[in-house]
Amino acid sequence: MIFDVLSLFPEMIDNYCSFSILKRAVEAGIITVNTVNPRDFTLDKHKKVDDSPYGGGAGMVLMAQPYVDAYESINQTENCVTVMLSPQGEPLTDSLVNDFAKYDQMILLCGHYEGFDERIREIIKPREISLGDFVLTGGELPALCLIDAVSRKLEGTLGKIESADEDSFSNGLLEYPHYTRPREYRGLAVPEVLLNGNHKDITEFRFQKSLERTKLKRPDLYNKWFDNN
């Protein structure tokens, strides 16, 4: 998977992708992360990427020309999707992440300030995706969340042990509680069933905890799971 990220702050992208599992995925050749800075496509001597809004009002708007030219400088493969990260986008879900993981290339548009000149949307026609109903100072964190979420679905990124299809949401339920050594910590013991090696009992215990926890914390997910099972 090739990720091409349009960002005014490309170091934010490079830095996050140089740690832990994403770093490993880059080194293994499973993902490639390129950045393109729209500032490098400005035509004036001040390298201006934003301007005040027509019609007045507070804040700055990202100019169309640097973004469109930066976008058009990217080599697009056959199986490519372009995504704009914005609070006005379609909410990201595990199911959408699985759909994105089927592409060979994702172009991600990160905005700032009050957002994009509308003609960027009209010309590029990106999918518009949101991480939730909140506003950030820039689209880099949502873009990195998307890169992270998609990368861990790709063959070889996670080890067998960390397998993505045993995680929350893949079965529609929240995860059961996890424990590791020691057996007792500050008077709190690990549930006995996890210690006795009976795998049928362990599976049942974990499933019941998953149900109980989902019902309590996410009644919306629980009801959906119940309807489907």
Ligand code: 4G0
């Ligand atoms: C475009 C995404 C980009 C428009 C981006 C802001 C939150 C999210 C940005 C705006 C972002 C999210 C209209 C403020 C950059 N913040 N929820 N900030 N506006 O995924």
